[in-house]
Amino acid sequence: MPDFNENTVDDGKAISRAVIKRLPRYYRYLGDLLNENVDRISSSELSARMHVTASQIRQDLNNFGGFGQQGYGYNVEYLHTEIGKILCLNREHRMIILGAGNLGQAIANYQGFKRRGFILAGVFDVRPSQKGKDVAGVPVRMMDELPDFLSQNPVDIAILTMPEEHAQHAADTVIASGVKAIWNFAHLDLVVPRDVVVENVHLSESLMTLSYNLGKLGR
Amino acid sequence: MPDFNENTVDDGKAISRAVIKRLPRYYRYLGDLLNENVDRISSSELSARMHVTASQIRQDLNNFGGFGQQGYGYNVEYLHTEIGKILCLNREHRMIILGAGNLGQAIANYQGFKRRGFILAGVFDVRPSQKGKDVAGVPVRMMDELPDFLSQNPVDIAILTMPEEHAQHAADTVIASGVKAIWNFAHLDLVVPRDVVVENVHLSESLMTLSYNLGKLGR
Numbered sequence: 367m368p369d370f371n372e373n374t375v376d377d378g379k380a381i382s383r384a385v386i387k388r389l390p391r392y393y394r395y396l397g398d399l400l401n402e403n404v405d406r407i408s409s410s411e412l413s414a415r416m417h418v419t420a421s422q423i424r425q426d427l428n429n430f431g432g433f434g435q436q437g438y439g440y441n442v443e444y445l446h447t448e449i450g451k452i453l454c455l456n457r458e459h460r461m462i463i464l465g466a467g468n469l470g471q472a473i474a475n476y477q478g479f480k481r482r483g484f485i486l487a488g489v490f491d492v493r494p495s496q497k498g499k500d501v502a503g504v505p506v507r508m509m510d511e512l513p514d515f516l517s518q519n520p521v522d523i524a525i526l527t528m529p530e531e532h533a534q535h536a537a538d539t540v541i542a543s544g545v546k547a548i549w550n551f552a553h554l555d556l557v558v559p560r561d562v563v564v565e566n567v568h569l570s571e572s573l574m575t576l577s578y579n580l581g582k583l584g585r
Numbered sequence: 586m587p588d589f590n591e592n593t594v595d596d597g598k599a600i601s602r603a604v605i606k607r608l609p610r611y612y613r614y615l616g617d618l619l620n621e622n623v624d625r626i627s628s629s630e631l632s633a634r635m636h637v638t639a640s641q642i643r644q645d646l647n648n649f650g651g652f653g654q655q656g657y658g659y660n661v662e663y664l665h666t667e668i669g670k671i672l673c674l675n676r677e678h679r680m681i682i683l684g685a686g687n688l689g690q691a692i693a694n695y696q697g698f699k700r701r702g703f704i705l706a707g708v709f710d711v712r713p714s715q716k717g718k719d720v721a722g723v724p725v726r727m728m729d730e731l732p733d734f735l736s737q738n739p740v741d742i743a744i745l746t747m748p749e750e751h752a753q754h755a756a757d758t759v760i761a762s763g764v765k766a767i768w769n770f771a772h773l774d775l776v777v778p779r780d781v782v783v784e785n786v787h788l789s790e791s792l793m794t795l796s797y798n799l800g801k802l803g804r
Contacts, residue, residue, distance in 0.1 A: 581673030
């Protein structure tokens with residue numbers, strides 16, 4: 367196996383947002399290849415699978431010092447691991463879900479997250495009827511227990527799957543306890559300090575984009 | 586009220602994908618303003634609410650012939666309606682959900698969709714235990730009933746909330762029956778004909794983006 371040590375990622379180098387956005391997709395395809403016991407792959411083979419040009423792939427991966435080698439292709443496991451590191455998947459993330467409805471349960475039960483080190487540490491809801499209910503092996507706690515819980519348990523990511531009217535207050539609560547990352551499914555844009563990162567999943571906006579594209583077909 | 590007739594949208598004009606992607610967010614904010622009984626708003630007020638520059642707002646909305654008027658601002662209801670038309674929200678969409686698990690149920694129960702004309706026409710699953718179960722007022726049918734159902738019921742959008750190993754087959758089935766739009770939550774990229782539109786919600790990729798941004802905070 368070639369020695370890649372001199373090609374490790376230079377954190378000081380700015381990588382464009384567009385490239386970063388494509389990394390999770392590379393990571394997914396490389397994971398599929400690993401599951402199929404594929405050791406190495408050329409940029410043209412990867413290109414055919416991903417429906418991206420080979421030149422785009424080479425350009426993207428060159429951002430990280432270039433993991434490929436002429437005539438050899440990419441070492442799948444190495445590339446998967448390195449991209450995983452860039453995405454910080456080589457460390458454990460402890461998550462809490464705020465809102466134990468269907469969406470919260472769907473996320474709690476997705477096995478892929480646990481496999482990648484995203485650990486469900488707690489589930490919270492405002493509805494007394496939900497108290498103590500088992501969600502993916504974790505008992506539902508009441509929202510008013512949240513500050514105490516956070517003071518005793520390290521949490522990296524708060525997932526907001528509650529109705530939008532409670533979401534900002536919930537965000538304020540977890541931020542006050544030092545949580546720095548919010549995965550927001552509520553239909554609003556949260557106001558947060560600069561040192562907190564938010565990733566939004568606005569489902570209704572995704573559906574409207576689909577509706578737009580469907581409408582365009584008929585034009 | 587000013588006459589906007591000469592400013593209606595020119596469908597022949599190409600609107601950039603970036604602008605289109607922002608429209609659902611404008612639509613959401615304008616809907617909130619309507620709920621607050623706000624009749625009109627200046628680009629600077631809208632800018633402050635949306636955390637987007639006023640110049641960006643003027644540029645974006647100018648793409649549609651410009652709905653604003655100097656010294657008057659934007660007519661909220663008019664703009665909301667016009668953007669709704671561009672997003673094809675002025676027509677009804679009939680949807681089916683394939684996969685009656687937590688995620689399928691979460692989508693089925695989201696009231697906002699129905700309010701915008703997205704009608705749930707059917708819910709399907711492969712698990713016999715789910716047969717006949719009520720999901721948002723619709724009985725769960727078995728997947729093998731799908732072709733018959735599609736031959737008798739017009740469906741615009743198929744929502745794939747099933748495990749990824751069944752998703753391509755399900756997509757092929759609905760496409761064979763003439764469905765032109767797929768909202769895909771399964772963790773794969775579907776292969777579809779050119780005249781079919783797909784909007785992906787890859788939750789694990791969204792979570793990886795959050796993980797990346799969280800990691801960047803600490804660097």
